[in-house]
Amino acid sequence: MHKVFIDGAAGTTGLEIAERLAGRSEFELLALDDAKRKDSAARREALNEADIAILCLPDDAAREAVELIDSTSATRVIDASSAHRTAEGWCYGLPELVGRERVSEARRVSNPGCYPTGFLALVAPLVREGLLPADWPYTVNAVSGYSGGGKALIERFETAGAPAFMAYGYGMAHKHLPEMKAHAGLAHPVLFAPSVASTYRGMIVEVPLHLGAMADNPHADSLRDSLSRFYESSAVFTVHDKAPVAELLLGNDAPASDALELFVFGNDDGSHARLVARLDNLGKGASGAAVQNLNLMCGLPETAGLRLTLA
Numbered sequence: 603m604h605k606v607f608i609d610g611a612a613g614t615t616g617l618e619i620a621e622r623l624a625g626r627s628e629f630e631l632l633a634l635d636d637a638k639r640k641d642s643a644a645r646r647e648a649l650n651e652a653d654i655a656i657l658c659l660p661d662d663a664a665r666e667a668v669e670l671i672d673s674t675s676a677t678r679v680i681d682a683s684s685a686h687r688t689a690e691g692w693c694y695g696l697p698e699l700v701g702r703e704r705v706s707e708a709r710r711v712s713n714p715g716c717y718p719t720g721f722l723a724l725v726a727p728l729v730r731e732g733l734l735p736a737d738w739p740y741t742v743n744a745v746s747g748y749s750g751g752g753k754a755l756i757e758r759f760e761t762a763g764a765p766a767f768m769a770y771g772y773g774m775a776h777k778h779l780p781e782m783k784a785h786a787g788l789a790h791p792v793l794f795a796p797s798v799a800s801t802y803r804g805m806i807v808e809v810p811l812h813l814g815a816m817a818d819n820p821h822a823d824s825l826r827d828s829l830s831r832f833y834e835s836s837a838v839f840t841v842h843d844k845a846p847v848a849e850l851l852l853g854n855d856a857p858a859s860d861a862l863e864l865f866v867f868g869n870d871d872g873s874h875a876r877l878v879a880r881l882d883n884l885g886k887g888a889s890g891a892a893v894q895n896l897n898l899m900c901g902l903p904e905t906a907g908l909r910l911t912l913a
């Protein structure tokens with residue numbers, strides 16, 4: 603039995619992790635009552651007692667949680683925040699890219715951000731295999747369900763006068779930029795245009811490409827074939843075949859999903875492609891990813907407890 607403490611268990615990501623772990627006999631959940639959940643002494647005790655601590659906290663509180671763990675403690679950590687995604691000594695928790703073994707053995711695992719999960723799933727293997735250039739100025743357009751912004755954004759979108767759509771990130775310094783560049787091995791930061799739609803969960807992350815302007819003019823079919831081969835062994839990722847798709851939708855009331863879908867569209871003359879990932883920001887973008895990493899770290903079947911039905 604593995605003792606698990608979710609620090610931030612009352613938040614959006616924490617609650618969804620607890621839901622996924624409910625009924626799993628391999629885990630004992632350590633819980634703090636409401637009056638103690640932000641009490642540093644109580645958190646310190648739970649953090650040090652746990653075999654695995656899952657941090658579902660704002661970045662500063664996540665850093666504090668790591669400091670509350672004694673240097674001699676055996677507690678291993680999965681951090682859902684963006685505090686440690688490019689930090690030394692942390693394993694980036696995207697097993698499909700970094701390798702299942704590395705996650706299995708790691709003591710400190712940083713969950714990827716939801717947008718970077720989609721971007722990296724599309725671009726990192728293609729750069730790694732030399733099909734896309736590492737020094738290209740990549741652009742990422744994305745739309746997320748409003749649960750992506752946690753309790754504060756949920757309240758904003760569920761209150762009278764809520765927006766139907768919100769584009770943001772105009773400061774062009776989004777906190778996801780460093781991990782996208784670092785884990786795709788890019789020469790330049792990506793140009794990132796995120797937005798939020800008035801639906802609770804789900805996201806579409808798109809990378810439009812001027813293939814015709816690239817020195818090697820790669821073909822969309824080669825990119826798709828390469829991604830299919832790369833993720834052949836994954837039960838979480840699906841690379842869709844070439845069949846025409848007129849629209850990609852995010853549903854209202856979509857059920858939680860820990861799956862991730864990839865699409866590659868190309869035009870007839872081979873000059874343009876659109877690489878698209880569709881995922882649940884709270885699934886493979888957060889809680890599903892944490893449970894997948896937890897399974898690997900505990901030597902359990904990678905997809906136990908995950909919800910992998912496609913929309």
Ligand SMILES: NC(=O)C1=CN([C@@H]2O[C@H](COP(=O)(O)OP(=O)(O)OC[C@H]3O[C@@H](n4cnc5c(N)ncnc54)[C@H](OP(=O)(O)O)[C@@H]3O)[C@@H](O)[C@H]2O)C=CC1
Nearest residue numbers: 610612613614615658659663682683749750752753883888
């Ligand atoms: N939502 C998403 O789609 C994704 C979220 N993440 C990341 O996961 C982390 C959690 O996000 P999310 O669940 O959305 O956020 P929420 O705002 O929904 O939840 C955060 C929780 O942390 C609690 N908290 C804040 N400070 C402390 C503290 N010092 N000690 C203990 N608890 C504290 C909050 O308490 P209170 O309830 O009182 O506010 C809240 O319950 C964030 O770093 C986020 O960036 C990552 C990927 C996707």
Ligand SMILES: CC(=O)N[C@@H](CCC(=O)OP(=O)(O)O)C(=O)O
Nearest residue numbers: 682683684715716717746750751
């Ligand atoms: C819709 C929305 O506000 N999304 C959040 C990112 C959600 C997420 O991925 O959290 P991490 O930053 O921990 O990765 C944002 O843009 O800041």
